[in-house]
Structures are given as structure tokens and as C-alpha cells.
Amino acid sequence: MIHAIKVAQEERLFAGKSVSVAVITRGRPPGYLRVAFSAVTGLLRGLWLTLGYLWSPEAIVTRQYPENRATLQLTERFRGNLRFKFPNEKAQEDHAAFIEQLAHETQTHAHVAADLVREENETRWYHNCTGCGKCQEACPNASIKVFTRQGEILEDREVDRFVWRLDSCMFCNACVQACPWDAIEMTGGFENAVYDRRLLVYNLNRLAGPRINYIEEEENPDVRKRMVERRDRYGGEVPLNGFALPNLPPVTTPMESGSRAIDADAQARLT
Amino acid sequence: MTVHVRTLDELLHAPLEADSDLTTQEYLVNMGPQHPIAHGSLRVVVRLDGETVKEVIPVPGYVHRGVEKMCEHLNYRQVIPYTDRLDYLSAIMNNWAVAKTVETAAGIETNDRIEVIRTIMAELQRLQSHALWWGVTGMDLGAYTAFLYGFREREIIGEIFEETIGARLTMNYIQPGGLMYDIKPDFAAKVKKLLPYLKDCVEQYETLLSGNVIFQERLRNVGIVDGARAVALGCTGPVVRASGVPLDLRATEPYGAYGKVQFNVVVGTVGDCWDRYYVRLEEMRESIRIIEQLIDGIPDGPYSTIRYNVELTLPEGIHYGQVETARGAFGVLIVSDGKREIPYRLHFRSPNFNNLWVVTAMAPGWRIADFISIQSSLDLVIPDIDR
Structure with a gap:
């Protein structure tokens, strides 16, 4: 000194x-x-x-990231990609065991074996979501759009497609906090590089249908099957980002009816 | 009193003088918006006479995102993740400013546990921010080793944040009425284990940079600004404290658990770059002291006093709240119409915006290399200036 x-x-x-x-x-x-x-x-x-x-x-505290991928441990609360919780644990475990056995039999890796499976056990995709849209309201960026549909069996609104826009998400965890049904979670996934940004907008739910407890109350397996419908990761219309910001009051002009018609027309085009 | 406000165009097209002894001409040089010392997109136009800086014209606005306007469409919980993106090195303190303002205006009460955890987290963040600043200052002045050492501590504190909060930079942790998550059971033990290590680190900083004669010569007596001028320019944080003004909101209007703990407000005597440097190093020691006093007795209680989905409507009027971030006073001004759960107008009083303009008073007369020291010692975060 x-x-x-x-x-x-x-x-x-x-x-x-x-x-x-x-x-x-x-x-x-x-x-x-x-x-x-x-x-x-x-x-x-x-x-x-x-x-x-x-x-x-x-x-030395430096982590050699791409090299340590196999041993990389992320914390339990790490806020990565949003996903649905699939509470049917038994079906999840059965599926994992099945894939492992298939990989063993075909002498391939697990992710290759998973691709070989054509018909999947649908019960493992049962979810907690009711389609109430609280997450959509809580999202500061309008990154979530919940499409609901009229259920045939239960005659109630239920989730059709849960669209999440990764490209505009800021991982603030508001949707997870707002969800009253504990249906979604943020996971450890963070490697999101793709060559086309359209791939960053996708459906989180694998099944369109009511919440898991309503399905499990039903005893007839045929009716259970009819309650749900498969949904792909991609597919279906994609909402334009931010077309309806939460809490943004609708634009009003002196021509009340005219503006409403324009509004409805714009929404029809954009959604 | 009349004030002549000159536009940027007038400033940039003012006639260049040729009054130097060496018959050289004055000239204007852009530093930035893409410049290694700027740490972001800040454009600074300097009027030079040879190597000597005659005038500094900061031109902010290259990372303007209109956060305040966006916030007029967001409810008070949704505003908080946006404050992470202003001064991203003080994300938790910025969250706290909004939460504090909303709590005061809406009459939401918090408990001791929440306040103590908030204080510990904010001080950890201050340590993290100062560690990064120390490293970056070293890098600006040509010591790349310092940068890596600064990031080492940032990494270690970041791991604690990641375990508790799930994020390292944009945390969105402090919410109106509480916190996003409770701390984990082993949080206190981990932080306690970390504190002696951080004390060692501050000593290492002294060895690596403070004792370096080149570093000292580049900072000492450079860019002097006296207390009155710094206050007049609206400076806060370490910048104004280095000029001898003990303005620290943690001490002058205590919030959180700051009223319960003993700590010193670190002030300088000269107001040069070296004082600004050393004030921050001492503040790291004070932050460690604050955490040491709080970490043993975190009270029990819920981590949030209101449910997440509850509607927050502020009474009609203007509400203001401010906290001391790592760079100075961060204030939130909310104008509420009392009807909707979103602000009618919202303004952030960001410390970096005011701290930026002090370069216009400090830099003239110094060389370009000194201007780098001056700008480093201000510890600017550009997104906070532009908002």
C-alpha cells in the first residue's frame, strides 16, 4: 500500500x-x-x-459448461422452460421403465427408443389444468394463451391448447405463482437454440381435456378415452404476441358499435 | 434565472476552436455506443484538444425500451420483473423499491421474517454488484485478472441466489407483501459459511489492485467533484458518498431491517476516483457486517402476508418510495387513479441517470485515459439510464 x-x-x-x-x-x-x-x-x-x-x-470455480453436460446439476427451483405437470406418476414410471427396456432390447439410447414408440399410454399425459386462464392474466408479456373448448362429456369449459411463447417469455415465474391448480412448473431446461423462431411457440399440453381428478372419477374406460384428445407440440393456430395485453383497456371511439366490430374482426384475424 | 438549454444538435455543431499551443484543432470523438468501457450502449461525445478532454456530451437512449410506458399496462406484480431489467446488478433492490411503495400505499403489512430476508438478500446483491464493479474497473484500466476474480465471487453468490430464487440475474424475488419463495432450511448455514470467504476476497482485492502503483496513480486525485456539486447534480450512492456527503437511505430513512443493525456509512474526503473506489470496497465490508448481524436470528413466520392472486389497488394519489441500491437511490413514483389495479402513470428515478451527468463536471481538463477511470468509477449500468 x-x-x-x-x-x-x-x-x-x-x-x-x-x-x-x-x-x-x-x-x-x-x-x-x-x-x-x-x-x-x-x-x-x-x-x-x-x-x-x-x-x-x-x-477454481469455473464450470466447463458444454463439457460437463452429463453431470450438470441444476437447482430444484431453477427457472427454465415452462411445462405441464403430469401428476399420474405411476404411468410416468411405467413409461420410463418401458422405454428403458426397449432401449435395452434394441441396444440403443433411451431417446432413440422413445422415438420408436408409436402408440403411447395416454394416461401419462393427464394434467391438472382447468383452463381457468389465471396464468394468462398474470403474464406480463402475454406469452401464454390458453385456448379452451366445450367438453362433450362433462359439459364444462376445459383446456384445448395451452400455447406458450418461449420467444417472449422472461422467466419471471408469475404464471407458476398465479396457478391455483398447481398445473405448471418451471424446469431445468435451458438449451433452446433453434434455427427457426416459429419452433419456440408451442403447446404445453399433450391432451385436450378436463383436469385429472374429473377423468379419474369416471369408471368406464371407454368414456375416459373419449374425454381426452391428443394434442401435438406444434399444430393449431398460433396467437400473435401481445395482441391482448392483460389489463389493457379496449380502444373506444365515438362509434361504439363500429369499434366493437373492428375489435372482433381484429381478434378473429389475430387469434 | 434563465437557463439556456442547448440541444444535442447545437452541442455537436458548436464551432471548434483552435487555441491550443501546438496549433492543433479541437475535434469531436464518439466514445460508444459500442465501446469496451461503456459496459453497454452508451454514447459519449467528447470534445478533445489533443488528448485533453474539453467537454463531455453524454447521449443516452440507445437501450430505451419504454419500460415506464409499458408499466402503465401492467399490474403492480407485473411491474416487478421489469425492474429487474433496469439496473440488472441490483435487481433485488429494484424489486424492493416497487414492493415497498405498493405496500406503503396499499397498507399491506409485512412481518419481521420477510424484512430480514429482504435485507440479507439485498446486501448479498450489493456485495455481488460491487464485486463485479471491482473486476470491471480493473479490466477497464488494463488489469484483466481483476475481472476474473470479480466474477469468481459473483458466481459464488449467484449460486446462493439460484438455490433460493431460481435465477441469477433477473430474480423477481421481492413481491408486494412478501417474497416469491421462502428460503431453504440450509440457507443461513450456507451464507454464514460464505461470509469469512468473502472477507478474504476483499483482502485479496486490496492485494491485487489497491496495492498496485499504476492503478493508484490512475485513480488518485483524478476527476474530483466536491460534495455540493455532486448533490446539485443529483448524484446518489457511492458517488456522492465519496465526496463526503453521508447520504445513504439505509441510514437516513431506515427501511427493512436496517434500523436494527449497526453499520457505518462510508464516506470519502477528496471526492476523486480513488475515493469512489475505496468507498465501494469499504461498503463490501459493511455489507458483510450487516449480514453477520442478521443471519443468526432470522425470525419465524410466513414468507408472504398476502396471496399471490389478490387484487392490488392503490388509493388515488401519488405514491413515492425509494431504496438504496448498489448505485444509489432508486425511487418509484406511482400515480394511481384508485379504480384500476394498474398504475395511471409510473416513473422510475434511477440512480445511474443522475450519476451519469456528473461526468460533464468531472471530466473536462483530464486526458482521455483519465476519462476511462472517471467513467469506471461511476459504475454505470446503461439500461438503468435509458429505461
Whole structure:
């Protein structure tokens, strides 16, 4: 330290209050020889510190990201891609076991085996979503659009397609917090690079249909099957981003009826 | 009193003088918007006479996103993730400013647990922000090693944030009436384990940079601004404290758990770059002290006093609240019409915007290389200037 630096504590009156203050003061500038000496020692001390990493490389905190992919552990609360929770755990486990066995039999990797499966067990896609749209209201960016449909069996509104726009999502977790049914979660997925941004808008639900408890109340397996309908990741119309910002009041003009017609027309085109 | 406001066009097309001894002419040079020292898209036009800076004309606006206008369509919970994107190095403090304003205006009460956790998180963020600033200042002045050391601490504190919150940068953690998540059971133990390490790190910073004669010579007595001028320009945070004004909202109008803890407001005596540098280093030590006092006795209680989906409507009127972020006073001004759950108008008083203009007072008379030191010592975050 070529300049003697002192930190002295004192009480000072400021804005009508006594504030405890630490004042940084410095001594007189040192002479030329002293500066020259400190210059050398100061640099050497810094170099000595960096040299330490040579014999204690375990102190390095850098993570070698693409190389450590296999062992990468993300925390439980990590806010990555949004997805549906699939609460039918038994079906999930059965499916995983089935894929593992298939991979073993065909001597391939699990993700290759998963592609081989044509007919999937639909029960593993049962979800908690009722299509209430709370997440859509909570989203600050209008990244979520929940399309609902009139259910045939239960005669109630139910989720048809849950569209999530990854490209405009800011991962604020508002939708997960707002969901009263614990239907969605943010996961550890973060590798989202694609060559076409249209691939970033997709359906989260695999089944259009009512909430899982309504399906499980039904005993007849045929009726259960009719309650739900498969939905792909892509497919169906895509909402234009932000066409209806939450809480944005509709534009009103003196021509009430005319503006409403325009509004309805615009919505029909955009949704 | 009349004030002549000159437009950017007038400033840029003012006649260039040729009054130098060496019969050179003045000339204008753009620093930025793409410049390694700017840490973002900030354009600064400097009028030079040889190497000497004659005038500095900051031209902000290259990252303007209209956040305040966007917030007029968002309810108060939705405003909070947008504040993450202003001063992204003080995301938690910015969240807190909105939450505090809404809580005060709507009469929402919080409990001790919430306030203590908020304070700990904010101080961790301040440490993280100052660590990054220290590294970046080193890098600006030609010491790349410092950059890597600064990021080392940022990484380690970031891991704690990621475990509790799920994000490292844009956290959206502090909500009106509470927090987004409760802390994990091992949070206190982890932070306690971290504190001695961080103390060591501050000592390492001293060894690596503070003791370096080149670094000292580039900062000492450069860019002096006195307290009165800094206050007149609206500076807050370490910039005004380095000039000897103990303006720290944590001490002058305590919020959160700051009223319960002992800490010093660090002030400088000269008001040069070195004071601004050392004030931040000392503030890191003070932040560690604050966390040490709070981490042992986190009270019990719920982590949020209101449900997430509850409708927040503020009474009609103008509501203002401010907190001390790592860079100064961040204020939120909300005009509410009392009917809807969205603000009628909203304004952010961002510390960096005011801290930017002090370069116009500091830089003239110094060389270009000194201007780099001056700008580094202000610790500017450009998205916070432009909003």
C-alpha cells in the first residue's frame, strides 16, 4: 500500500439524524524512493496471489459448461422452460421403465427408443389444468394463451391448447405463482437454440381435456378415452404476441358499435 | 434565472476552436455506443484538444425500451420483473423499491421474517454488484485478472441466489407483501459459511489492485467533484458518498431491517476516483457486517402476508418510495387513479441517470485515459439510464 489509508469511525449529523460514518482518509504522498519500492512489492504481491492457483487448482470455480453436460446439476427451483405437470406418476414410471427396456432390447439410447414408440399410454399425459386462464392474466408479456373448448362429456369449459411463447417469455415465474391448480412448473431446461423462431411457440399440453381428478372419477374406460384428445407440440393456430395485453383497456371511439366490430374482426384475424 | 438549454444538435455543431499551443484543432470523438468501457450502449461525445478532454456530451437512449410506458399496462406484480431489467446488478433492490411503495400505499403489512430476508438478500446483491464493479474497473484500466476474480465471487453468490430464487440475474424475488419463495432450511448455514470467504476476497482485492502503483496513480486525485456539486447534480450512492456527503437511505430513512443493525456509512474526503473506489470496497465490508448481524436470528413466520392472486389497488394519489441500491437511490413514483389495479402513470428515478451527468463536471481538463477511470468509477449500468 503506497498510500496510507485510514478508515476512522465518527458520528456525523446529516439530514437531522446522527449517522455513524466511516471516513476514508489518506496520509501524505510518499517520496519517490518509497513509491518505486512499493511499485515493485505491490506488483509482486499481486502476482504471488494469482500464482496460488497453480498449486491449488481446486479453488477454481469455473464450470466447463458444454463439457460437463452429463453431470450438470441444476437447482430444484431453477427457472427454465415452462411445462405441464403430469401428476399420474405411476404411468410416468411405467413409461420410463418401458422405454428403458426397449432401449435395452434394441441396444440403443433411451431417446432413440422413445422415438420408436408409436402408440403411447395416454394416461401419462393427464394434467391438472382447468383452463381457468389465471396464468394468462398474470403474464406480463402475454406469452401464454390458453385456448379452451366445450367438453362433450362433462359439459364444462376445459383446456384445448395451452400455447406458450418461449420467444417472449422472461422467466419471471408469475404464471407458476398465479396457478391455483398447481398445473405448471418451471424446469431445468435451458438449451433452446433453434434455427427457426416459429419452433419456440408451442403447446404445453399433450391432451385436450378436463383436469385429472374429473377423468379419474369416471369408471368406464371407454368414456375416459373419449374425454381426452391428443394434442401435438406444434399444430393449431398460433396467437400473435401481445395482441391482448392483460389489463389493457379496449380502444373506444365515438362509434361504439363500429369499434366493437373492428375489435372482433381484429381478434378473429389475430387469434 | 434563465437557463439556456442547448440541444444535442447545437452541442455537436458548436464551432471548434483552435487555441491550443501546438496549433492543433479541437475535434469531436464518439466514445460508444459500442465501446469496451461503456459496459453497454452508451454514447459519449467528447470534445478533445489533443488528448485533453474539453467537454463531455453524454447521449443516452440507445437501450430505451419504454419500460415506464409499458408499466402503465401492467399490474403492480407485473411491474416487478421489469425492474429487474433496469439496473440488472441490483435487481433485488429494484424489486424492493416497487414492493415497498405498493405496500406503503396499499397498507399491506409485512412481518419481521420477510424484512430480514429482504435485507440479507439485498446486501448479498450489493456485495455481488460491487464485486463485479471491482473486476470491471480493473479490466477497464488494463488489469484483466481483476475481472476474473470479480466474477469468481459473483458466481459464488449467484449460486446462493439460484438455490433460493431460481435465477441469477433477473430474480423477481421481492413481491408486494412478501417474497416469491421462502428460503431453504440450509440457507443461513450456507451464507454464514460464505461470509469469512468473502472477507478474504476483499483482502485479496486490496492485494491485487489497491496495492498496485499504476492503478493508484490512475485513480488518485483524478476527476474530483466536491460534495455540493455532486448533490446539485443529483448524484446518489457511492458517488456522492465519496465526496463526503453521508447520504445513504439505509441510514437516513431506515427501511427493512436496517434500523436494527449497526453499520457505518462510508464516506470519502477528496471526492476523486480513488475515493469512489475505496468507498465501494469499504461498503463490501459493511455489507458483510450487516449480514453477520442478521443471519443468526432470522425470525419465524410466513414468507408472504398476502396471496399471490389478490387484487392490488392503490388509493388515488401519488405514491413515492425509494431504496438504496448498489448505485444509489432508486425511487418509484406511482400515480394511481384508485379504480384500476394498474398504475395511471409510473416513473422510475434511477440512480445511474443522475450519476451519469456528473461526468460533464468531472471530466473536462483530464486526458482521455483519465476519462476511462472517471467513467469506471461511476459504475454505470446503461439500461438503468435509458429505461
